[in-house]
Amino acid sequence: MPTILAFIFMFGLLVFVHELGHLIFAKRAGMLAREFAIGFGPKIFSFMKNETLYTIRLLPIGGYVRVAGEDPEIVELKPGHHIGLEFSQAGKVNRIIVNNKSKYPNARVIEVEQADLDHKLMIQGYEIDEDEKLIFDVEPDALFVMDEKETQIAPYDRQFASKTVPQRAMQLFAGPMMNFLLAIVIFYLLAMIQGVPSNDSTLGKLTEDGPAQEAGLQQGDKVAAVGGENVGTWVEFVEIIQEKPNETVELSIVRDGENLMVPVKTGVMERNGEEVGKIGVFQPKEKSMTTLATYGFTKTYEITTMILTNLGQLVTGQLSIDQLSGPVGIYNATDEVVSMSWANYLPWIAMLSINLGIINLVPLPALDGGRLLFVGVEAVRGKPIEPQKEAIVHFIGFALLMLLMIVVTWNDIQRLFL
Template sequence: MTTIIAFILMFGLLVFVHEFGHFIFAKRAGMLVREFAIGFGPKVFSLKNDETLYTIRLLPLGGYVRVAGEDPEIIDLKAGQHIGLEFNNENKVSKIIVNNKSKHPNAHVIEVERVDLDHQLTIEGYEIDEDEKVVFQVDRKANFVMDETETQIAPYDRQFASKSVPKRAMQLFAGPMMNFILTIIIFAILGFVQGIPTDNASIGSVQEDSPAAEAGFEAGDEIVEIEGTSISTWEEFQVIVQDSPEQELSMMVNRNNERIELNVIPRSLERQDQVVGQIGVQIELEKSIVKAIPYSIEQTYTWAKLIVVNLGKLVTGQFSIDMLSGPVGIYDATDQVVKTGFLNFMTWTAALSVNLGIINLLPLPALDGGRLIFVGLEAVRGKPIDPQKEGIVHFIGFALLMLLMIVVTWNDIQRLFL
């Protein structure tokens, strides 16, 4: 149960932060946001507030922000169609009844001849059984009513395509950006709570029954020399120890302003198909708000670089698709991490957040990176790509991504039961 709760909270946080980035920048640009969704598939929960429908959906495969104009509009009125109209106090159309007109006895029924809900906001038509054409002005926030479900119209200036290239690019980039910001915040909190590594090779703790404990190392010792070689950083100390399994090393340490020589034999440890040395010590940590921020940025960059390198290996064939993990694999990994403590769970959440940001920036159709490519092409060409062609590309890309998700999830399930 603990893992389930942790996974739901983690997944919800990562997706919410990502989609909130898209949502807030769409709002700032004046776009009409139709829906803010966590998950895909059937609705589990929904709430309509102002212009936006907020939903939680069944399948935990991501989320989306549906902005007017990104996809073809839901309802298209055609010449000859009979519709009902309701009016507000300014005598403008406030509701357009598409079907089930009998449920709206006060609606004014007309036969449509021409509709412009993008620019002029007018509906031209004929009274039933009359030849005189009538032009109706439509309110900017009028609603379509289809199967008793209301959907707000989107004048062109509220649509995605009406905004400048920089505003559209920022709206698309905002999701991954918020994931990077979340990662920085989590690492900053971790850096302050558990401390950040010191600049020198100082020991923070010594494990019991370890080679270091047997050799007489103590917390607070600063390693300054190994086999006559000066040591100034923890990385230098680590490299020598890891490269010397089962080899005796002479180390000089500073302890209370006194130099002491200690001899230790690193224990062999198998790691990633190679044998490394380990003596059982951890670096000294210090708590500092000032240092926590640059530390968090450095950690975010380190994780991002690792993810990008591994993606490169996937492209070049050094990694196979079998090594990818979907929701099932992430859940299983989360289960293992939760058992090691809350701080490790927070680190795992930060790593997944930066991973989500980078994956979404890949130049693949249906992802934020793919949409940014089309916005960039428009900036270069000076005119947009045909929306229908772009829509087809994104649809195919989304279908392929869903297929990949199914394959990856199937591999995850097989690994769990092997």
């Protein structure tokens, strides 16, 4: 049960932060954000606020912000349609009843001759069995009513395509950006609480009844040499200890300005199928203002570099698709993280947040990076690619992405039973 709750919280947080970035910059640019969704598939929960429908959906495989103009508009008024109109106090149309007009007795029913709800915001037509042509002005936030459900119209100036290249690029980039910011904040909070890991060869906390404690070592002892080998950093110290499992090693330490020689019998642990030495000491931590201020950025940079390296190896064939993980694999890894220590849970969330940000910036159709690529091409050529062609590319990309998700999930399931 703790793993399920941990996974749900983690998934919800990562997707929420990502989509919140898209939502914030869509609204800042004046776009109409129709829906903010966590998950895909059938709705579990929803509410409406400030023009946007907020939903939680059944399948935990992502989320989205649906901005007007990114997909074909929901209703298109064609000549010959019979619609009902309701009016605001200013005399403009504020509700367009598309069907079930008998349920709206106050609506004025007309036959549409033409309508422009993108630019001119007008509907032209005739009352039933009348010859007089009528022209009605439409409010920019008027509502379509279909099957008794209301949907706000989207004039062109509220649509994605109407905005400048920088505004659209920022709206697309904002999701991954928020994932990187989340990681920076998590690492900063961890640094504030726990301190920043130091590469100094000074001993941090000692595990209870571990080899170091039994040998009389103390937190704060500075290791100068191990078995006659000089050490100056924590990494050097750990490498030497790991090379000596189940051996007695002599540590040269400095404590309160005094040089001491302390023999320690190393323990044994397994790592990547091999036995390595350990003495039960944690890495030292520091809390200087400089390290606290920069740790979130430096740690995020380190993990970003590591993930990009792995991504490059995947592209060049050094890593296979079998090594990728989907939701099932991530859930299993989260279970292992939580089982080992809840102290690893926040760094795990931060690492996945960085991973989500990077993957979304990959220039593949249906991902933020793919859509940014189209905006970049438009900026270079001075005009957008035809919406129909772009939509086809994104549809194919989304289908391939779903296929990849199925393959990766199947591999995850197989690994669970190996």
